[in-house]
Amino acid sequence: LRVSHNVGFGIPDAGRAVRLAEAWTKRPPATQVTYSSDEVKMVPEDAMRVHVSGSGLPSGLTNLVSRPPVRGPRADVATAGLALVDLGLASEPVSMDLTGRAALIRRGENFFQEKIGHAASAGASFAIIYNNTGQTELVPMDLSEFTPIPAVFIGQTDGEALQQRLLDGLPTWAALHLEAARYTFEVTETLLCEHVSVTVCGDHSSRGDLRITLISPQGTRSILQHENFDVTPGPAGWTYFTTHHFHESSAGTWTVQFSDEVEQDQGSIQEVDLMVSGTLIEDTDRDGLHDPWEMARFGTLDSGPADDPDADGYSNSVEYILNTDPTAVDVEFRLDLSSWNSDFVRLSWQGKTNQIHDIYRGDNVTESLTWITNLAGSKPEIEWFTPVTNVSRGFFRVRSTPAP
DSSP states (O other): OOOBTTTBTOOOOHHHHHHHHHTOOOOOOOEEEEEEEOOOEEOOSSOEEEEEEOTTOOGGGSEEEOBOOSSSOOOOSOOOOEEEEEOTTOOSOOOSOOTTEEEEEEOOSSOHHHHHHHHHHTTOSEEEEEOSSSTTOOOOOOSOTTOSSOEEEEOHHHHHHHHHHHHTTOOOEEEEEEOOEEEEEEEOSOEEEEEEEEEEEEEESOGGGEEEEEEOTTOOEEEEEOOOSOOSSEEEEEEEEEOTTTTOBOOEEEEEEEEEOSSSOOOEEEEEEEEEEEEEOOOTTOSSSOHHHHHHHHSSSOSOTTOOTTOSSOOHHHHHHHTOOTTSOOSOOOEEEEEOSSSEEEEEEEOOTTEEEEEEEESOTTSOOEEEEEEEOOSSEEEEEEEOTTOOOOEEEEEEEEOO
16 A cells, blocks of 8 residues: 555545445454564664765775765665766756766755755656765755655765766766665564564664664565654664554565664664564465455456556555455545635546546536536546636536547
8 A cells, every 4th residue: 555654644535434434344353473583783873875886986985974864765775876967056957867877966055855856857866965064074954854766965075076076077876775784574474464563672872863664575664763862772672563564464574674874872783573463364475465355356366456457546455455346346436526725626536547537517507517627537536626716606527538
């Protein structure tokens, strides 16, 4: 399921929740499985590094200390080595195509999120921003929660050395690499996940320096702790909970990852416990769909949880949760009209891909309505806004037809 650390699973639809509750089928009792490791591992300091390569590169420029943003996209998994392109201050949109490349940007004039956004819009895979003062000083990049690509901050000396190489025409490649202590757990039970928890015992002298993440067998990453101002030692027996793996299969490799975001304070992890809570299902292909349900609906286990055979905007995983038919459009088409503010109303409805949605409007429902516009289909919902100034009443109709 699509989930975000900024907005979770999105805004609940109260009406849909009530309709779901009216036909809810009770789930079997929850089951918990626990896996533990008492292997002691040191947590590497200054975990996020920039690995640089190129002809004639000085040894001091190959492994650079960097600082990632506290929030926003992160290169928790090492990136590929990409050609570095100097964008200067990146204070304006970038016209060149940076697809498959990385951006080098100087601090100053505009906000970090604007610089990163300009690089991303040009196609860059990640951005490296360097200081314009302080030589080796690293500063946090604030207001980067919604930036579209990973970015790191490096010191002035390193950044200017990289820029000079590019000005001299020396091809230079860079990759983002996270040094971390990792614990892996091979879960054999096939539970449909509801809650997952990780209990940590550590002796780090400043536990707020730690970033702790959990990665499921499906690749979903939960950020259990990000860098913060807590200077107390630990964590000492803390338990972190997440629901971001809801309705994933538990079977496979789970990874708990610890990285130290800043220098000076050090420490280790002594014990990690992973507990998965959910309902047991028969799931030989480990896709989070109950095998008997798949066989009854499709006659095969080949259809995946993200597939949408009936193109109704609901994936197989959601159809399984709702207990609806994934091979037929059995969700009632509903138009919702709601007041957005004093000037606009919002019309929304269930969306479909490969469809054109024509919108009609009129003052009298008994008369022919006038065509207003059409919108391309998208899943799972389409919304359209229209002004209501000096309008006493209005009627709307939406008609869906296959896209040409």
